[in-house]
Amino acid sequence: xxxxxxxxxxxxxxxxxxxxxxxxxxxxxxxxxxxxxxxxxxxxxxxxxxxxxxxxxxxxxxxxxx
Numbered sequence: 001x002x003x004x005x006x007x008x009x010x011x012x013x014x015x016x017x018x019x020x021x022x023x024x025x026x027x028x029x030x031x032x033x034x035x036x037x038x039x040x041x042x043x044x045x046x047x048x049x050x051x052x053x054x055x056x057x058x059x060x061x062x063x064x065x066x
Contacts (some may be wrong), residue, residue, distance in 0.1 A: 002018040010023065011048065020052050021051055021054070022055075023055055027039070028056055029057075031055070037058050
């Protein structure tokens with residue numbers, strides 16, 4: 001399992017044998033990156049298929065914030 005903040009990092013993780021990749025965008029607290037989570041996830045999924053990708057950072061709804 002690898003956490004990545006760019007497509008380049010995701011490809012390197014896939015090449016190193018990751019069985020799962022977590023894509024975290026700029027909304028993730030304290031993490032660096034240049035891309036928002038939803039944009040990043042879409043690009044990472046395309047780059048590393050068929051490896052599963054999870055999204056992290058900035059994912060919430062009103063009920064979760066109440």
